[in-house]
Amino acid sequence: MSVLVFVEIDNGSIKKSSQEAITYGAEVARMTNATATVLALGAADESALAQAGNFGATKVLHASDSKLTQENNMAYADVLAQAALQEGSSVIVMAKTGLGDAVAARAAAKLKASVISGVTSLPDLNGGFKVTRSIYTGKAFASVDIRSEIKILAIRKNAIEVTESGNTATVEPFYPTLKDASFTAKVTDVEKSNAELSLSEADIIVSGGRGMKGPENWQPLIDLAKALGAATGCSKPVSDLDWRPHHEHIGQTGIKVAPNLYIACGISGAIQHLAGVNGSKCIVVINKDPEAPFFKAADYGIVGDVFEVLPRLTKAIENSK
Ligand SMILES: Cc1cc2nc3c(=O)[nH]c(=O)nc-3n(C[C@H](O)[C@H](O)[C@H](O)COP(=O)(O)OP(=O)(O)OC[C@H]3O[C@@H](n4cnc5c(N)ncnc54)[C@H](O)[C@@H]3O)c2cc1C
Numbered sequence: 001m002s003v004l005v006f007v008e009i010d011n012g013s014i015k016k017s018s019q020e021a022i023t024y025g026a027e028v029a030r031m032t033n034a035t036a037t038v039l040a041l042g043a044a045d046e047s048a049l050a051q052a053g054n055f056g057a058t059k060v061l062h063a064s065d066s067k068l069t070q071e072n073n074m075a076y077a078d079v080l081a082q083a084a085l086q087e088g089s090s091v092i093v094m095a096k097t098g099l100g101d102a103v104a105a106r107a108a109a110k111l112k113a114s115v116i117s118g119v120t121s122l123p124d125l126n127g128g129f130k131v132t133r134s135i136y137t138g139k140a141f142a143s144v145d146i147r148s149e150i151k152i153l154a155i156r157k158n159a160i161e162v163t164e165s166g167n168t169a170t171v172e173p174f175y176p177t178l179k180d181a182s183f184t185a186k187v188t189d190v191e192k193s194n195a196e197l198s199l200s201e202a203d204i205i206v207s208g209g210r211g212m213k214g215p216e217n218w219q220p221l222i223d224l225a226k227a228l229g230a231a232t233g234c235s236k237p238v239s240d241l242d243w244r245p246h247h248e249h250i251g252q253t254g255i256k257v258a259p260n261l262y263i264a265c266g267i268s269g270a271i272q273h274l275a276g277v278n279g280s281k282c283i284v285v286i287n288k289d290p291e292a293p294f295f296k297a298a299d300y301g302i303v304g305d306v307f308e309v310l311p312r313l314t315k316a317i318e319n320s321k
Contacts, residue, residue: 001032001088001089001090002029002034002035002036002037002059002087002088002089003025003028003029003034003035003036003037003091003092003093004025004036004037004038004080004083004084004087004089004092005018005021005022005024005025005036005038005039005052005057005094006021006038006039006076006080006092006093006094006100007038007039007040007052007094007095008095008097008100009040009041009044009048010198010201012044012045013048013051014040014048014049014052014055015201016201017095017096017097017155017157017200017201018094018095019055019162020095020155020157020158020159020160020161020162021093021094021095021155021160022036022038022052022055022056022057022093023055023160023161023163024093024122024153024155024160025038025056025057025091025093026055026056026057027056027160028091028093028122028123029056030056031122031123031125032091032125034091035058035059036056036057036058037057037058037059037061037083037087037089038052038057038059038060038169039063039079039080039083039174040052040060040062040063041062041063041068041076041079042064042065042066042068042069042070043064043069044062044064046062046171049062049169050168050169050170050171051168051169052169053165053167053168053169053170054164054165054167054168055162055163055164055165056165056167057169058169058170059169059170059172060169060170060171061083061087061172061173061174062171062172062173062174063079063083063173063174063175063176064173065175065176067178067183070187071099071187072182072183073099073102073106074106074181074182075179075183076099076103076106077102077103077105077106077107077110078106078110078176078178078182079174079176079178080092080103081107081110081111082176082177083174083176084107084111084150085111086174089150090149090150090151091150091151091153092104092107092113092150092151092152092153093152093153093155094152094154094155095154095155095157096117096118096154096156096157097154097157097200101117101154104117104152107152108150108152111150111152112148112149112150113148113149113151113152114146114147114148114151115152116131116133116144116146116152116153116154117133117154118133118134118135118154118156119131119153119154119155119156120132120133120141120155120156120159121159122160128145129145129146129147129151130143130144130145130146131143131144131146131153132144133156134156134159134279137252137274137275137276138275138278138279139278156258156279157200157258157279158258158259158260158279158281193245193247197229197230197231198231199233199247199248199250199255200255202230202257202259203229203230203259203260204225204228204229204230204231204259204261204262204263205230205231205232205233205250205257205259205261205262205263205280206221206224206225206228206230206231206233206263206265207232207233207235207248207250207262207263207264207265207267207277208221208232208235208238208244208265208267208306209235209237209238209264209265209266209267209268209273210235210237210238210266210267210268211266211267211268211287211288211306212238212243212265212266212306213266214243215242215243217307218232218243218244220306220307220310220311220314221265221306221310223310223311223314224310224313224314224317227314227317227318228261228317230261230263232244232248233248233249233250233255233257234248234249234250235249235250235251235267235270235273236249236251236253236254239254250273250276250277251274251275251276251277252271252272252273252275252276253272254276255276256275256276256279257276257277257280258279258280258281259280259281260280260281260282261280261281261282261284262277262280262282262283262284263284263286264277264283264284264285264286264287264294264298265286265309265310266286266288266306267285267287267294268289268292268293268294269285269292269294269295269296270293273294274294274297277297278297282299282300283297283298283299283300284298284299284300284301284302285298285301285302286301286302286304286306286309286310287301287302287303287306288304288305288306290303
């Protein structure tokens with residue numbers, strides 16, 4: 001038996017959220033006397049894939065068919081199901097991402113499996129297979145007892161600390177049967193955000209709202225982000241007003257993030273914004289209004305004018321380096 005971990009590759013390396021998924025899968029394997037096998041699809045260097053061993057996997061199955069280089073939910077789910085059957089995997093793990101959720105649902109239909117998305121805990125194996133998952137956009141947790149033979153778990157970002165062993169995994173080619181029906185829609189062009197750091201993978205995010213007053217005032221926020229090695233985000237009105245690009249829009253209708261540190265600058269903390277940041281480990285709010293709702297969700301709050309606080313914060317961080 002093996003625990004199978006579906007991973008996503010970006011710029012030739014295993015994404016941080018997938019590293020967390022491998023760590024989770026390896027721990028489940030340890031608890032169930034199994035081994036953790038990784039499934040990687042599309043173009044990737046063997047040496048980068050062998051790094052899966054660093055996070056606890058013993059083997060990587062690499063389906064390198066060029067047709068799989070472009071993200072394709074239907075084909076990926078098909079390949080995942082074939083790998084799970086070959087390996088006899090009863091637990092399948094992946095990161096909870098847009099791709100992960102789409103692949104999990106389709107693979108579950110093929111394998112007659114249950115899908116639990118937003119998992120935040122290792123399973124409790126006392127008399128069953130119980131996991132905790134985050135619900136209501138991170139405001140509550142549900143305890144789920146999974147009864148199906150095959151279980152698919154999509155792990156919420158930052159729920160599991162990545163552990164590194166220094167080991168490498170063996171990489172084996174995997175040759176799935178690819179059905180033409182999975183390739184009926186073709187992505188002809190992909191426009192990637194030009195941000196240096198991906199919001200969904202960032203450890204630190206500095207985010208601005210309407211309190212920043214206009215696009216010409218963003219430099220102090222960008223300076224703080226640079227000092228911290230952070231990605232930049234914004235509230236919905238800010239991207240609607242074209243002050244910042246749409247790929248920075250965080251919230252219920254934008255990107256949902258779960259960094260270790262989220263710094264909100266001049267954002268009121270409307271429920272729709274909070275829905276996208278509830279998974280953050282630590283939230284710092286800078287707002288001149290002490291009654292701003294965001295303070296209720298904050299771990300630390302600074303009541304002050306962003307244009308005074310941001311440069312001082314940046315200077316203090318630079319001085320501390
Ligand atoms: C269906 C629906 C979906 C939505 N989805 C989203 C979403 O995904 N993401 C999202 O963000 N919003 C979303 N919204 C909008 C949301 O309801 C709020 O309107 C929005 O989040 C407010 O943005 P804001 O905090 O930047 O602006 P405001 O509400 O205008 O708040 C600005 C804040 O800045 C503070 N401020 C002003 N000047 C300063 C200063 N000099 N220094 C410090 N603080 C200052 C003010 O005190 C205030 O708290 C959605 C709304 C709806 C109806």
